[in-house]
Amino acid sequence: MENKNDIIEIRNLNKWYGDFHVLKDINLNVKRGEIVVVAGPSGSGKSTLVRCINYLEQFQEGHIIVDNVELTDDVKKIKAIREDVAMVFQSFNLFPHLTILDNLTLAPIWVKKTPKKEAVKIAMEFLDRVGIADQAKKYPNQLSGGQQQRVAIARSLCKNPSVMLFDEPTSALDPEMISEVLDVMIELAQSDKTMVCVTHEMGFAKKVADRVLFMESGQIIEENNPEDFFENPESDRLKLFLSQILSH
Amino acid sequence: MAVFKKVEARQAPIGSRGIILWARENLFSSPLNIALTIFGIALLLWIIPPFVNWSIIDAHFAGTTNTHPKVGANWVFIKVKMSMFLYGFYPEVDRWRVKLAYALFLIVIAVFKYGKGAIFKTSSVAIYFLVAYILIKGGIFGLNEVGYDKWGGLLLTIIISVVGIVFSFPLGVLFALGRKTDLPIIRSLSISYIELMRSVPLITVLFMSSVILPLFLPEGVTFDKLVRALVGLVIFESAYVAEAIRGGIQAIPTGQYEAADAIGLSYWEKMLLVILPQALKVAIPNLVGIFISIVQNTTLVMIIGLFDLLAMVQLTASDSHWLGFETEGYVFVTAIFWAFCYAMSLFSKSLEKRFNTSNK
């Protein structure tokens, strides 16, 4: 089952929180460079699924293989996967006691053993790419939410990951800042990165996604290309969900 | 629609501003308040004039002999005994070494505050301790050896306080991390240690380190009384430091742990670079409180036979030429401790303010 084009392979994934069966028989293959959006009501397990991919959540049954490395308790494999898979969080999670620049150079210096000069050069490039180069010496709490999230995206780009995971990246932002973050994500989508996004921003999905997944109660109910996903939903549950989120 | 003319600000009417208003509202606003104010003034009159009389007006400052009548405070006693209060039994010829150590301490504090780089700061502090120890103990580089038993008074109090603070801190960090870890054995060991040390009085721990510790050592190995007391103090206080730091760690949102994990940091990298720097900032008010109590707790060493500043009061007052001046001694020592602890508490309050405004 090793299709060299698949960068993420998830087979029969099952996860329980105590007695609660939160992920049920998930099977998913993501191709290199593919943009996948995961949608669904809260509690459907979509965040949990994405967090399993970089081992922030552990699972009891099934297999996850990222770029030909299987996720197990092996510390070397976990480290390898985390170097290749980046995550952008809903609450940004920038390190408040470090400057923006230090936030970006922390991992390259300590994990990849990059010399400081080079790490700074790379960091400034990415800060420039997301449009925050002039804030490099400031502290996270001095920036707006939108700016912080763009820094978070730049931080995750610094290690040149193949896969980027987004866990509701705009849900904690004030409305007027959502578009600046989405613009960065759209630009990323046009590069060669593989992206798996949990998001409510359906406009984004329609614009750049290759595939949209609908999850509910721990299962992938339906998947389709964006057009058909929104215009021709097949399952009743998806129809219900779409009517709820698109009505206002 | 209506348009209004701008009104300039005016001064408030006389009765509602100024010191008259303040006095009316704060001191005399109701019968109860008036009664309280009178009570307060009476209290001040009852305490302050007699104390000022005793300590300043009728007091004796001149000379060096015990010839004054017993009416006011005899500060001559303090003057004469000052060197014992400050240095204990430290030989007079070598006291310049202590003064040098104090001066270097001030320099190191300046370095710590204005220097850059954690490694530079930590190593300069470590070097200072080595140098200070050599200076005060002596025995090499041509310095006379001054044994631990000669260390006393304020010198000993300072040494015990500083050693207590400096060594209980890293130990406390380790126990705090141990208490928060997932590994069950380490967690239970840490919790048991912390809860035990926080439930028992310091004096029992000092007894334990003075009397029981020698039994644990192989034959022939002995530790000086001072070292045993320091071990007991550090063991005890590290539990309190651990709890203060744990409070700080618990204030860090889980998102920080997740972000650090997601960018691939190992456990120790995560703790040292991301979590602990933030946790320590949160814990600072509690930590300074613990350090103040360490300074106060140094007085307990007099019970196990070390001659700190407090022990000096009774020792000096038992000189046959200068009997009966314990009151002056106690007042003097109280003033020193109070000044120091109060200064530290003001420092803590200013730190709190600074960290509250800088970042959330």
Added chain:
Amino acid sequence: MLAFLRDRKVRGYIFQLLIISAFVAFMWYIGVNTSHNIEQRGIRTGFGFFHSTAGFGIDDSPISYNPSDTYARVFLVGLLNTLIITFASIVLATILGLILGVLRLSKNWLIRKLSAAYIETFRNIPVLLQILFWYNVVLRSLPSPRESIGLFGDVFLNNRGLYIPEPSLNTTTISIIISVFVVFIFLFFLNRWANKRQEVTGEDFPVLLTGIGLLIVVPFLTYFISGANFNFSHPHLAGFGFQGGKQFYPEFVALTLALTIYTGTFIAEAVRGGIEAVKKGQKEAAASIGLSHYQALKLVILPQAIRIAIPPVINQYLNILKNSSLATAIGYPEIVTVFAGTTLNQVGQAIEIISITMLVYLVISLVVSALLNWLNFKMKIKER
């Protein structure tokens, strides 16, 4: 094999295994040294010493004790004295702390500043220093029994202690004690009845005022009914000392004074913290729905303030317990002085004695902490 070692769980097990082995090895090493040293110095082991005769006297003891009693009795006397002085100091420090804390927030500027000055002064002076000050400076300078300071006619203060008349345990005293209990039980049921009545009719009943009134009137009446005679034992000068009455030894007085004054400051700050933590909006909301000042206090402010203040106050009670051990410095015969002090000096079995002493404090602390947790749980403000 190497992959096995890289497994996170395996690493966790190995690390813990190493720590446990190091711990066990350490204990083993200590154990070997200790048994060797004990043998060398001729120290006995075991708890047999509890049955030996103590051979020293204890003046201030709540139960009868003489030098021919056993060390077991010494332990009991010490334990009781620890509990007595802790309890007395807790009561006094709480009262002082409550008053100071409330005064600290008074509208009167002078009172506020005086209270703050008191707090800042006494909490920055080491408690051992305060104990020694009261004992050596104040109490020692009191006159000898023949020249005692007399207060209110029947109370005497001298360098041997504080003497007050002591009522004997006869019908009058016992009746009064019982009547107080009866009043409390009555008040409990009165409160329940008043709450029910308020639910039905909406009318308020002044339970607190009634309670205070009853607590004053009922014991008073009981006194007269049961014979109006306390049969006081009066302290009187006999020879060089005092006979009769209840004697509070200077050590007890000094320790209680110091612990009360020192800990009272921390309790005051905890009380102040609790009251200040109740957000200003609560007082405003209470006023805007028409509650009187007293009702707002009782129904809105104090319930919230108490929840916040209780953990630090209980913490201070534990500090009083631990600081009572400083009695060693002035010779008050609580458990550290007589058991970990004199007994240890005579018997020499340091490990047994100090362990038991620490165990006593540990048990009391754990019991109090468990009570605190239960209390906190019962009073917890429910959250989502």
